[in-house]
Amino acid sequence: MTQDLQTRQRVLVKTLGCKVNQCESEAILSALTVPESGFIPGDAHRSDVVIVNTCAVTARAAMQSRQTIRQVIRSHPDAFVVVTGCHAQTSPETVSAIDGVARIVKNSDKLRIPHMLLDQTPAPDTAGDASFMGIPGIGPGSRTRPTLKIQDGCDAFCTYCIVPYARGRSRSMPVDQVMAGLSRLAQAGAKEVVLTGIHVGCYGQDLSPPTDLGTLLCRVLEKKDIPQVRLSSIEPAELSDAVIDLAAAPGPFSGKLCPHFHIPLQSGDNDILARMHRPYSREFFKERVHAVVARIPDAAIGVDVLVGFPGETDAAFDHTYTLIEALPVAYLHVFPFSPRKGTPAFSFKPKVPEPVIKARCEHLRQLGERKRHEFYGRQMGKTVTILVEAARDKKTGLLKGFTGNYVPVCMDGPDLLFNTFQNIYIAKMADGILIGHQRF
Numbered sequence: 001m002t003q004d005l006q007t008r009q010r011v012l013v014k015t016l017g018c019k020v021n022q023c024e025s026e027a028i029l030s031a032l033t034v035p036e037s038g039f040i041p042g043d044a045h046r047s048d049v050v051i052v053n054t055c056a057v058t059a060r061a062a063m064q065s066r067q068t069i070r071q072v073i074r075s076h077p078d079a080f081v082v083v084t085g086c087h088a089q090t091s092p093e094t095v096s097a098i099d100g101v102a103r104i105v106k107n108s109d110k111l112r113i114p115h116m117l118l119d120q121t122p123a124p125d126t127a128g129d130a131s132f133m134g135i136p137g138i139g140p141g142s143r144t145r146p147t148l149k150i151q152d153g154c155d156a157f158c159t160y161c162i163v164p165y166a167r168g169r170s171r172s173m174p175v176d177q178v179m180a181g182l183s184r185l186a187q188a189g190a191k192e193v194v195l196t197g198i199h200v201g202c203y204g205q206d207l208s209p210p211t212d213l214g215t216l217l218c219r220v221l222e223k224k225d226i227p228q229v230r231l232s233s234i235e236p237a238e239l240s241d242a243v244i245d246l247a248a249a250p251g252p253f254s255g256k257l258c259p260h261f262h263i264p265l266q267s268g269d270n271d272i273l274a275r276m277h278r279p280y281s282r283e284f285f286k287e288r289v290h291a292v293v294a295r296i297p298d299a300a301i302g303v304d305v306l307v308g309f310p311g312e313t314d315a316a317f318d319h320t321y322t323l324i325e326a327l328p329v330a331y332l333h334v335f336p337f338s339p340r341k342g343t344p345a346f347s348f349k350p351k352v353p354e355p356v357i358k359a360r361c362e363h364l365r366q367l368g369e370r371k372r373h374e375f376y377g378r379q380m381g382k383t384v385t386i387l388v389e390a391a392r393d394k395k396t397g398l399l400k401g402f403t404g405n406y407v408p409v410c411m412d413g414p415d416l417l418f419n420t421f422q423n424i425y426i427a428k429m430a431d432g433i434l435i436g437h438q439r440f
Helices: 019-032 059-075 086-090 092-096 107-117 163-167 175-187 213-222 241-248 270-276 282-295 314-326 354-377
Strands: 010-015 049-054 080-085 101-104 147-149 192-196 228-231 260-266 300-307 331-336 383-388 399-403 408-411 421-430 433-438
Touching: 010 019, 019 049, 019 107, 019 147, 019 192, 049 059, 049 086, 049 107, 059 080, 059 086, 059 092, 080 086, 080 107, 086 092, 086 107, 086 163, 092 101, 147 175, 175 213, 213 228, 213 241, 228 260, 241 282, 260 282, 260 314, 270 314, 282 300, 282 314, 300 314, 300 354, 314 354, 331 354, 383 408, 408 421
Parallel strands: 010 049, 049 080, 080 101, 147 192, 192 228, 260 300, 300 331, 408 433
Antiparallel strands: 383 399, 383 421, 399 408, 421 433
């Protein structure tokens, strides 16, 4: 295999799923495309090695992963195809049955892929866990706001979730490694870093000595070379007053931790939450959201909702809908329940009929669009600071950037403004897009 790969220079990484997968893919591509490796970035038309980083969070995600693998094999019939990620971890037999897959790599060895291809490491089954090996990585074409994976795995074992089986128990990147990773991202030109993980609120509990997310964030915010830090997601039970206070802090920390919290709710019905094995009530979730907006009135709060969990009656769904309707949230991510073999909820009854799930999802998505429109509307007439993305808005051709509270704003201007902070007056909203102009 090594001899064959010596002549295969172009490498492409296809990523499905979460920000953790995106971060890991960047690390893989970055390690493979250093000058001394002999590899260069490939593309959709020509690649000699293709790595597919799969997702398994829902049945649909697993299906899309298989479709992507097959599409890659059709598009690159002579390529060496490596499949990794959560679907490869939980369903290796299904993946290996796809004709054209050359190698399957489990999640714990994902970040060893560059070394495997370069024949630089021991066999993966004897090499141990490599959760943070090569993190961070800045791959060619990386996004303006790179992610830094500071935690992996999950100990929660919600009854519907396949992720703990795909990712294993919670592990944290050591604090010094986090700080070193941030420094490398800063040296590469990053102005904002998104701290991500599978269960990021559990950060530090497994370290010796133990620490926590709030303590880590204090260290991170003291760094002067990263102007802005964002959390990718945080569970309601781990959104502590200490974390909220850091985002609300005046003085040198002001605005450095973005006032943006993505908080999974999943259900607004207490009985369903208990069946899901979610460790909070609807009342607790409501209190945490109001704790944020009391300190940071303009904070963006995103919410995950899982619709159609077994036993979700009309009344239970109404509890979810009315809770979200009454809360000052900015947007929703709505997912239909997907039974995952190997999880307790796979056999839970009574099942909710598919047409009912579909109708409920649509009802919530309409609410989410209304919430988003209202939140964007409240930004009208304000002067905000955005970090301009390194790619123009596809719909308008204008520059596009995000505020600290995760509002996308478009503006006219030259490419030299890419990856810079700009003060923008938000003048109008057209077709759901906020448009502004520079304020000097």
